[in-house]
Every structure is written in structure tokens, then in C-alpha cells.
Amino acid sequence: MNEDRIKGQWKQLAGKLKAKWGKLTDDDLQVAEGNSEYLAGRIQERYGIARDEAERQIREFDRTL
Template sequence: MNKDKFSGSVDQVKGEAKEQWGHLTDDDSKVVEGKVDKAKGKVKEGVGEVKDTLSK
């Protein structure tokens, strides 16, 4: 697992936590922020997978 894949996974976990906290507290901005973090994490993870593929 390279740095991008790991960072992407961490961003997805943080995003999920923010999203759940937003639902719990009825804070729509946290829900949106969590969804953005999750999307950012998925992109980073995809970039890491492409880098792994290209390095082989």
C-alpha cells in the first residue's frame, strides 16, 4: 500500500465519521463536509492504485 492509498483510506474514514456526527447532531454542513472528505479519499485511493499499476 503506497502513501496515496493509505491517505485516501484515512480520508474516507474521517469523512464517514464527520458525516455520522453531522447526522447525529443535525448539522448539515458536517454531513456535506464528510461526504466531500469521503469523495476526496476515494480519488486519492484511485490515484494510488494507478500509481501501483504503473510502477509494475
């Protein structure tokens, strides 16, 4: 995930992230604020998936932007 691009567009992306991963809370997204490592950890925790799968989903999401 391109951290600089994500941080610059975070407010717009937060809505898209919430639409894709609805179990993420507003607090999760506020704390993450473009940090893909934190985001992967929260997705892993909320969805009960492996860390590498959460990271793969984030990379796939990033490619669709």
C-alpha cells in the first residue's frame, strides 16, 4: 500500500475501507490513518484470518483504487 498516497486521501478511502471490511470500526480506521500494518492487524483480528491473508486483501484493495 502506498503509504503517502493513502495518508493524503485517507478520509475518502476510509469510507471505501468500511464498505469492504464492515467489521472495522470508525476508531479502527481513525487509528490506522493510512498505516497498512495496523490495518492488516485489525482485519486479521476482526475477521479471524491469517496475517498474510489480511495483507493480501489489502494489496488487492490497493490495486483497485
